[in-house]
Structures are given as C-alpha cells and as structure tokens.
Amino acid sequence: MDAASLRSAEPLRFDNAFVRELPGDPESGPRLRQVEGALWSAVAPTPVAAPRLLAHSREMAARLGLSEEAVASAGFARVFAGNVLLPGMQPFAANYGGHQFGHWAGQLGDGRAITLGESVNAAGERWELQLKGAGATPYSRSADGRAVLRSSIREFLCSEAMHHLGVPTTRALSLIGTGEAVVRDMFYDGHPRPEPGAIVCRVAPSFIRFGNFELPYSRGDIELLRRLVDFCIGRDFPHLRGKGEALYADWFGEVCERTAVTVAQWMRVGFVHGVMNTDNMSILGLTIDYGPYGWIDDYDPDWTPNTTDAGGRRYRFGWQPRIAHWNLSRLAQALSPLFPDAAALQGGLDRYAAAYAAADHDNIARKLGLAECREDDVGLMRELHGLLQSAEVDMTLFFRALADVDPLAPSLAHFAGAFYDDGKRAAARPAFDAWLSRYCVRLGDDPLDTAARRARMQAANPKYVLRNYLAQQAIDRAETGDHAGIAELLEVMRHPYDEQPGREAFAARRPEWARDRPGCSMLSCSS
Numbered sequence: 001m002d003a004a005s006l007r008s009a010e011p012l013r014f015d016n017a018f019v020r021e022l023p024g025d026p027e028s029g030p031r032l033r034q035v036e037g038a039l040w041s042a043v044a045p046t047p048v049a050a051p052r053l054l055a056h057s058r059e060m061a062a063r064l065g066l067s068e069e070a071v072a073s074a075g076f077a078r079v080f081a082g083n084v085l086l087p088g089m090q091p092f093a094a095n096y097g098g099h100q101f102g103h104w105a106g107q108l109g110d111g112r113a114i115t116l117g118e119s120v121n122a123a124g125e126r127w128e129l130q131l132k133g134a135g136a137t138p139y140s141r142s143a144d145g146r147a148v149l150r151s152s153i154r155e156f157l158c159s160e161a162m163h164h165l166g167v168p169t170t171r172a173l174s175l176i177g178t179g180e181a182v183v184r185d186m187f188y189d190g191h192p193r194p195e196p197g198a199i200v201c202r203v204a205p206s207f208i209r210f211g212n213f214e215l216p217y218s219r220g221d222i223e224l225l226r227r228l229v230d231f232c233i234g235r236d237f238p239h240l241r242g243k244g245e246a247l248y249a250d251w252f253g254e255v256c257e258r259t260a261v262t263v264a265q266w267m268r269v270g271f272v273h274g275v276m277n278t279d280n281m282s283i284l285g286l287t288i289d290y291g292p293y294g295w296i297d298d299y300d301p302d303w304t305p306n307t308t309d310a311g312g313r314r315y316r317f318g319w320q321p322r323i324a325h326w327n328l329s330r331l332a333q334a335l336s337p338l339f340p341d342a343a344a345l346q347g348g349l350d351r352y353a354a355a356y357a358a359a360d361h362d363n364i365a366r367k368l369g370l371a372e373c374r375e376d377d378v379g380l381m382r383e384l385h386g387l388l389q390s391a392e393v394d395m396t397l398f399f400r401a402l403a404d405v406d407p408l409a410p411s412l413a414h415f416a417g418a419f420y421d422d423g424k425r426a427a428a429r430p431a432f433d434a435w436l437s438r439y440c441v442r443l444g445d446d447p448l449d450t451a452a453r454r455a456r457m458q459a460a461n462p463k464y465v466l467r468n469y470l471a472q473q474a475i476d477r478a479e480t481g482d483h484a485g486i487a488e489l490l491e492v493m494r495h496p497y498d499e500q501p502g503r504e505a506f507a508a509r510r511p512e513w514a515r516d517r518p519g520c521s522m523l524s525c526s527s
Contacts, residue, residue, distance in 0.1 A: 012064065014088030014117040015126070017235050022227060025095070030136040030145070034107055037221060039212065039228060040092040045082025045114050046135025046145070048197070050179025053077045054478070055486040057160050060173045060203055065121050071174070080201045081176045082114065082134040089117040093137035097218055098211035098279025099330050101314055107215060108279050109139025112147060115207065126205055126235070129173070133199040146182045150475045150519065152198035153486055155290040157474070159202060161466040161493035162287055167265040168258070169287040170204040175486065188307075188524060196479060204286060206236045210331045211279035217334035226338060232283060249344035252335060256328055256352035258285025263324045264359030268367065269462055270296035270395045272317045274306040275525065278327045292523035295465045297510040298420050299388035299395040305468065307524045321356055328352055366460035367399055368439070369453035370446050380442065384435060391428035394418040394509045396465050403457035407443045407450075410436035420509065462496040463507050468521065469514035470506060 018040065025041035027033070035041055053076065061071050070076055078084045085091065093110035100108075114134040119127050132155065133147025152175055159172035181194035208228075216225040233240055233251050240250050262285045266273065272294045273280070273287070280289040294305030301318025309315050315323060332345040339345055361373040364381045388398060397418035405414055412425070412432045419425040448456065466489075474485035492506045500506075514520035 012066075012086060012088070012119045013121075014086075014090070015120050016088075016090045016117045017126075017231075018094075018115075018118065018128075019090050019092055021231055023224065024092070025138070027138075030138060030140065032140065033138050035095045035109070035138060036219065037224060038095060039216075039224070040094050041109075041138045042091070043093050043114060043137045044085070044091050045116075045131055047083040048081050048178035048180055048199070050177075051077040051081030051083055051199075052177045052179065053080075053174060054177050054198070054483045055156060055175040055490065057172055057174075057490075059163075060160075060171045063121065063125070064119060064127060064173065064203070076174070077176055080131065080174045081178060081199050082116075082131050085116070091116050093139055094207065094212065095139065095215065096209055096211035096279055097215035098209070098277050099214070099327070100277040100279070101309065101312070102326075104214075104218065105277075105279075106218070107139070108211060110137055111140040111143055112137070112145040113202075113207075127203050128205065128207055130202050130204075130207055131199050132202055133178075133197065144182070146178075146180075146197050147199065148182050148184050149177065149196040149198040149478060151291070152200045153475050153478060154293070154471050155200050155202070157471055157486065157490060157493065158290045158293060158466055159200075160490060161496070162271070164494050165265075165269050165462060165465070165496050167269065167271070167287060168262045168285055170202050170207070170282070173201040173203050175200055177483075186518070186524060204282070204284070204288070206232070206282075206284055207288070208232055208236065208283045209279050209288070210281040210283065210327060210334075211277075212283070213331060214278060214334045217337065222337045225334070229335070229338065236284060245339055245344060248335070248338055249347065252332065252345060252348040253351045255283055255285065255331070256348045257355040259324050259328060260321075260352045260355035261285065261359050262287060263320050264356055264363060266320055267317075267360070268363045268460065269465060270299075270317075271465075272296065272303065272305055272315070273320065274304060274309070274315055274523075276315045276320065276323045276327065278330050281324075281327050281331075291525050294468050294521075294523070296395045297467060298392045299385065299398075301385070301389065305522050307522045310522065321360075324356075325349065325352055363460070366456055367402075369403065369443070369448065369457040371448050377442070380435075380439065384439075387428060387431055387435060391424045391432070392420045394420065396462065397507075397509055399457070399461040400463050400507075403454045403461065405436065405440070407440040410440050412436070417509065459497055463499065464492050464496045464503075466493055467510060468519065468523070469510055469517075472514070472517070472519035475519065 022039045025035045025038040028042035056071050091114050095109045098108050113130050113132045116129045136145035156172045156175040162169035176199045178197040180197045182197040183192050183194050185192040274292040282288040292306040302316050304313050304316045365373040401415050474489045477485040
C-alpha cells in the first residue's frame with residue numbers, strides 16, 4: 001500500500017485552524033531568522049533515506065481512524081517520516097519563546113518539530129500530528145532538526161506509558177527509523193559520534209505552550225497576543241462562555257487548575273519531567289516534551305535526571321509543584337496587558353494552589369487506601385516520605401506492597417524488596433515499625449473494608465513504571481537492530497496497575513549496575 005492508497009483507504013480529514021486563523025511568517029523554508037508578527041512558519045519536513053516503522057501505538061492509531069493494515073504499509077512509514085505529504089497537510093513550525101532554567105531565552109520555536117496538520121476524526125476530535133526529528137526549521141538555531149533513536153524511543157514509550165498511568169499527556173502515534181545517522185555529543189564532553197536517527201509522530205489536541213504567549217508579550221505585540229488568546233479559547237476551550245476580561249480570567253484559571261492536576265499526578269507516580277521550562281508547559285495542562293525525564297527509584301525529592309540541571313537542581317522531583325506555579329506566574333505576566341489589574345490573574349494562581357492541594361490530598365487518600373484525607377493524614381504521609389528518603393527505599397515498590405500489609409500484624413519484612421541498602425533498612429526498622437503501627441491504627445478508623453482498601457491502593461500505586469534502566473535496555477537492543485524490546489516494554493506499560501504474571505522482572509527495583517550508568521540514572525538534553 002503506497003501513500004496514495006493509504007489516503008484513499010484510511011482518510012485523514014484535515015482542518016488546519018492554527019495556520020488558517022493566525023498570522024504566519026511571510027517567508028517559508030528553514031532559513032534561520034527572527035520571526036516577528038507571526039505565530040508560525042511554513043516549512044516542509046526533510047525527507048529521509050530509508051523510513052521504517054519500528055513501533056506504533058495501536059490505541060492512538062485507532063483513535064485517528066487508521067487500521068492496523070494501514071499502519072503496516074510502506075506508505076505509512078513514508079508519510080510519518082515526512083517523505084510524503086497527504087492532501088490537506090500544511091506543515092509548519094510554531095514560533096514561541098520561553099523561560100529556560102529561570103531565565104528569559106527569547107525566541108525559541110519548534111527547532112526539530114514540524115506539525116503536519118490538524119486531523120479531525122470521525123468523533124469530531126481534533127488531533128494535531130507533529131513530527132519530532134523531521135529536519136531543520138527557522139528555529140533550529142545551530143542544530144540540524146533531527147533526533148536520535150535513543151531519545152525517540154524514550155519519548156515514544158513515555159508518551160504512551162503516561163497515558164496508561166492516567167496522567168494527562170501528549171500521545172505518540174509512531175516511531176520511524178530514518179536509515180540515516182545523526183551526530184550527537186551525548187555527554188557534551190567533546191566526543192560526538194554518529195547514532196541512528198528516528199522520528200516520532202506525537203499527537204495532541206494542541207501543542208500551544210506558555211511560551212507561545214510569552215514571545216509576543218516580550219516584543220510588545222499585544223494585538224498578536226490577544227489574537228492568540230482568542231484563538232486558543234475558541235479552538236481548545238470551546239466550553240468556556242462569556243467575553244472580555246471575565247472570559248480570559250476563566251480561561252487562565254482553568255489552565256492553572258489543569259496544570260495543578262497534571263503535576264499532582266506526576267508526584268503520585270514518581271515522574272520527574274526534568275526540563276520544566278515555560279516552553280515545555282502545555283496550555284492544556286498536558287505533559288509535553290519528553291527529554292531527560294526519569295522515574296524516582298529510591299525516594300529522593302532532591303533528585304533530577306537532567307545533567308544540565310545537576311548543579312542547581314531547579315527541576316528536582318520535590319520542586320515540581322512550585323516550579324509549575326512559577327511558570328504560571330510567567331504566563332500571568334505575559335497575559336497582563338489583557339487585564340486592567342492583576343486581581344483576576346492572582347485569582348487564577350490561587351485556583352492553582354487550591355487545585356493542587358485538593359489533588360495532593362486525594363493522592364494521599366488513594367495511595368494510603370483511605371476513604372478521605374484528614375489533616376493528620378498529611379503529616380502521616382510526610383513522615384513516610386522522610387523515612388523513604390533516609391532509608392533509600394523504592395517509592396513504587398513500597399507503596400505497591402503497602403496495599404498487602406496485614407493491619408493486625410504489620411512487618412517491615414514485607415517490604416524487604418523495596419530497600420536498596422540492607423544496613424539502612426536495619427537502622428530504620430524502629431522508625432518504620434512505629435510508622436506502620438500508627439498507619440494500621442488509622443486504617444482501623446477508616447470505613448473502607450480490606451478488599452476496597454486494597455483495590456483503591458492498587459488503582460493509585462502502579463506496579464510497573466517506565467524506569468530509566470528499562471527504557472535503556474530497550475534502547476540498547478534497538479541500537480543493535482533488535483526493535484522487539486520496544487513493543488515488549490510498551491505492552492507491559494499498557495497495564496501498569498495489573499499484576500501481569502510472568503512479567504515481574506519489569507517491576508523489579510533498579511539493579512545496582514544501573515545506579516550510575518548513562519541512560520539509567522541521569523541524562524542530558526542531547527537528542
């Protein structure tokens with residue numbers, strides 16, 4: 001099946017509102033430039049030598065109306081590598097700015113992402129199809145716009161893993177090998193080497209970010225800012241009603257609430273984004289831009305997986321809620337010309353704080369198996385977090401095991417597999433025994449019976465998460481030409497809360513060999 005027959009057999013209907021309704025760059029093509037007065041630049045993907053489908057999400061394909069036969073066709077690989085455009089596609093790179101590591105960075109834009117178009121499925125859902133690694137754009141700066149296989153595998157797997165965990169996220173349709181090498185200096189140590197290239201087709205209702213609003217504000221282009229706000233509300237928040245400042249305030253408040261809910265979900269499952277710059281914050285409150293992310297193994301609120309952030313640890317696990325608030329404050333600043341005073345914007349930030357507190361309380365109740373979270377339960381959870389950190393305990397394994405603790409005879413031996421250091425476990429035993437006793441007393445004062453408590457906890461505490469060492473094992477296999485590990489790991493991550501007999505190895509704590517191995521602990525932004 002070629003690209004033409006893919007189009008006729010599996011119609012994708014495009015309605016490219018972003019390029020139709022918002023001003024674009026009068027110049028097309030990838031020449032590097034500052035783009036003023038425009039929110040996008042027309043640019044075509046750069047064809048690759050030998051596109052080959054390495055993996056895909058069957059759920060996302062079905063959502064778009066694509067059959068498994070269509071996905072398996074050679075035409076699919078060519079289209080979603082950027083070699084062929086289907087009728088209705090209007091490729092572009094978005095123009096935006098952002099605060100990076102707390103500092104204004106000016107114009108950034110889609111440096112290696114090219115949107116093919118906005119597809120509307122049979123259910124009326126709008127899905128923007130975006131190729132990451134598709135070649136140079138006006139915003140590529142000194143880079144080539146390509147992506148390597150290792151980072152592409154990580155983005156593909158994490159997009160889908162987060163979805164199945166119940167965390168708001170952008171999605172991934174496909175992972176295409178390009179048949180070309182990409183030169184990268186993985187550790188920024190002056191030793192670049194060629195690596196296999198790849199392209200991910202990522203999918204979301206919208207890829208608009210906080211930085212899209214920050215750039216026109218920084219340039220004093222208030223009319224462009226207003227046009228973007230009006231467009232975003234009309235296309236991406238059609239349920240909001242009203243006009244003027246009241247509408248803008250409702251919209252900003254909802255953005256704040258969505259952001260709070262998503263970050264709270266990160267904290268529930270132990271996810272660390274790693275690069276919470278404002279250009280990596282979705283206006284829809286989705287998790288976006290999977291770079292040097294990681295999952296907490298041994299609980300450490302001060303851990304970040306990003307080598308670039310190793311010194312300041314700005315984006316450490318425990319700081320994510322406050323960084324999200326800071327980022328929302330930057331968005332509020334960018335929107336301030338649309339408001340006569342700051343009260344409405346402060347109201348939105350207050351909604352963030354309230355929404356995060358509510359979500360955090362809900363997390364505590366669910367992770368501990370309680371019908372509701374009382375104020376004393378917050379202290380109980382904080383004390384547990386302190387014990388997990390000091391004793392070097394695996395967060396995922398501990399909470400999963402907690403669902404099966406015997407309230408009448410709690411024993412730390414039940415959690416032996418969650419400790420990374422036997423000496424620390426022995427030293428911490430009295431404190432853990434005391435905590436478990438208080439916890440079991442609290443369970444006795446809760447209305448949930450044992451079965452309901454266990455079900456509630458298992459639905460909140462995953463057994464399987466995309467630990468960095470698991471992703472690296474799939475990458476190692478793929479770089480030798482064996483891509484089966486990607487599909488195997490994706491299948492496990494499709495059911496993160498289920499027991500999955502025979503797949504227990506994917507739920508094991510981080511092995512000692514992976515503690516400091518590149519790709520298994522900290523990662524760079526190199527892609």
